[in-house]
Amino acid sequence: MKTIFHVDMDAFFVSVEELFDPSLRGKPVVVGGQYDERGVVSAASYAARKFGVHSAMPLRTAYKMCPLAIFVDGHPERYREYSKRAYTVLQSFSPLVEMASIDEAYLDMTGTERLHGPPLRAAHALHSAMHARTGLNCSVGIATSRLVAKVSSDQAKPNGILWIIPGQEARFLAPLEVRKIPGVGKVTEKNLHELGLRRVGDLAALDEKYLERRFGKWGLALAGKSQGLDAGGWFDTEVGEREDPKSISHEHTFNVDTADVDTLESTLAKLSEMVGRRLREHGLYTRTVQLKLRYSDFTTITRAHSMDRATQIDTDLFEQVRVLFRGNWKAGMTIRLLGVQTSSFEKLQGQMDLLDGGHHDKWREALNAADRLRDKYGESAVSLAAGMKGRFRERTHENPAGLPGKEPRRD
Amino acid sequence: MEFTVGKLDLVRELSLTQGVVEKKSTIPILANILLEAHGDRLTLTATDLELGIRCSCPARVKKEGAGTVPARRLLDYVRLLPEADITIKFLENHWANLTCGRSRTKMAGMSRESFPELPVMPEAVAQIPYKQLSSMISRTVFAISMEESRFTLNGALLVLQDGAITMVSTDGHRLAYIQNVLADGDAHSFRALVPRKAMGEIVKLADEGTADDKVSLAGDDNHLFFKFGERLLITRKLTGNFPDYERVLPKENTHIATLAKLEIRSAIERVAQFADERSKAIRVQFSPGEVRVFSSSVETGESEENVPSEYKGPELEIGFNAQYLLDFLRAISQDQVAFALKDEKSAGELQPASTESINGHYRYVVMPMRI
Secondary structure: OOOEEEEEEOOHHHHHHHHHOHHHOOOOEEEOOOOOOOOEOOEEOHHHHOOOOOOOOEHHHHHHHOOOOEEEOOOHHHHHHHHHHHHHHHHOOOOOEEEEEOOEEEEEOOOOHHHHOOHHHHHHHHHHHHHHHHOOOEEEEEEOOHHHHHHHHHHHOOOOEEEOOOOOHHHHHOOOEHHHOOOOOHHHHHHHHHOOOOEHHHHHOOOHHHHHHHHOHHHHHHHHHHOOOOOOHHHHOOOOOOOOOOEEEEEEEEEEEEOOHHHHHHHHHHHHHHHHHHHHHHOOEEEEEEEEEEEOOOOEEEEEEEEEEEEOOHHHHHHHHHHHHHHHOOOOOOEEEEEEEEEEEEOOOEEOOOOOOOHHHHHHHHHHHHHHHHHHHOOOOOOOHHHOOOOOOOOOOOOOOOOOOOOOOOO | OEEEEEHHHHHHHHHHHHOOOOOOOOOHHHHEEEEEEEOOEEEEEEEOOOEEEEEEEEOEEEEOEEEEEEHHHHHHHHHOOOOOEEEEEEOOOOOEEEEEOOEEEEEOOEOHHHOOOOOOOOOOOEEEEHHHHHHHHHOOHHHOOOOOOOHHHOEEEEEEEOOEEEEEEEOOOEEEEEEEEOOOOOOOOEEEEEEHHHHHHHHHHHOOOOOOOEEEEEEOOOEEEEEEOOEEEEEEOOOOOOOOHHHHOOOOOOEEEEEEHHHHHHHHHHHHHHOOOOOOEEEEEEEOOEEEEEEEEOOOEEEEEEEEOEOOOOOEEEEEEHHHHHHHHHHOOOOEEEEEEOOOOOOEEEEEEOOOOOOOEEEEEEOOEEO
16 A cells, blocks of 8 residues: 655745745735736735635736735746755655646655654654745645545645545545546536536446446546546556656747737747757657647647657757748638647657758757756746747746756766 | 550560659559650650650551550550560540450550650760669669658769769768769769659669660750660759768778678678667677677667677777668678778768779768767
């Protein structure tokens, strides 16, 4: 039987801002931008949440709900730095740490009793160490599965610890709303409500064959989840097990649909850079580049090209995606969304080029240097000249590039 | 039009044209072969608009004229006929009437008017022995790029200059270079990119000749012409600039390993079975007196072999694509090879090495892999 900790930082972005400006403490704070700007709330303090403000809400709506809130611009580089510090603390408790996003992590604590004591004592030590070494509060959920650990850390918030004793998982989950199950979003929730299923217990009481008929494979996963088992998607993998992604992509939806070639191509340059950064972060080289293009009327096309050698160089990606764009865009038609996707990964660059005169190697070194600048000063610190016009402000993101514990492997 | 032709003659010429006939054409006429009877000969023409071929054979012409029929079906049918004379007569509706012994067939055809005109061959710039041209092609054709977007690399560079004929091909990872003396005093200077598909057809046509036969080479602004006796191959030139290959021919590869070709070739063939399937990466370790080849892959296992070599340079371990090395080792006839190196990050060079004198100059440059 496993002992899994789910550690979730409390109001992470807001708490980090409070460290830099202690006067924010206890006040309604909204991180993400100014009250009159376009954009969405990245995080809200507990005081602001009382007014109904929550993340992903438009900033202007948040202002209407809570006019007295203090609006703060996001500082992605600060969050990355504190995420790294938190990661270091976690690593001192278990070698198996997996950052699930910038402010939450799973720890496999199985077999650490003789070192850290029973689960609650270990969690208490972790909780104190986190506060002492980062100045931040966190909540810890403890259970035999990742899924129940995650749900219990949510119930423990803020600044609490909750241990679900082995065998009590289904009883713990039963009274909770189905929405609390990780993986159940708006759509599944609606579907379940239509069947009269509101609590996790309602779901657990059903025959899994029925759920399978109704929802297919996802139904089986739901049945498992409702019993407190790790089922479906990455919940099936072990903590700390690194699965290489099958594809890496970035998309951008324009604030106003556009048919301006310069804007479109520089957006593609910017997206290629973002994808290239992810590729380097994962230590992967791609062979296939795909363009996604959505017109104003929502017709969407994807076009892919496979190269004869694998690359992780931004300009190589951009060159390919631009050829696809020029060959497939119906010139003059306004575009709503552009996306760049890469797949068919290799772990080594492999074959060196005979004709480019070391050009590829020079780019590689330059981009590695650029990545280090971005780690330090934020994603917009350096960019391709071609992508300058297509620049959009880095959103404060739960899954940014440069997540601790996901550094490129140096083989 | 009406003529009589020997079955063997017709089958031979039809076979030579098949490689040029468009197989998945959206233009129906390109799947047809143009038959023209004139004087005492039958001329056969096929084209896919990139490549064109014109062959001919003796025929007894009763009535001159021209017509077209599907090339593939004509060959498939004629092959099945007994070895006898075949009489072909075109009817008013462009159908062809074939009679041979007791066989009588009517084939649906199309009017010759819709068949594209092929360009006329200008004056020849050089005469090249069949065998010479064909062997130069088979030593370079495998290094041509398969990546369609790199269109200037989808063929080989052909250069005639100062009494020498040179052919170069590259896919950006390796480069094959061959130069021979051209024993044609009247040859002009000439430079063109020959598409890969044309190179394959040239080899086929050259196989039909003897050691003394010579190809007449000519070019206009857009086309290249290769005349093999009565047979003419026409190809569009590739446009664009071929890379500056002289810049990448190694000049400082001073560490040389000489190896018995068959030994190193079979060693690589075996070891490559355990290389990563996609990258085909193997490691080659050069040490004094010995070259070691090895591979390992998580999925399949690992394998290694040692081949004795007169090597006096420093210890070097370099990754290579096994396929690239094998392409060269399978293309040469000599029994020894020389592997010239600089370091792990620079291009290696392979050359045939032999105690007997080597005709011409053949160099093969391969970039290493990072492993």
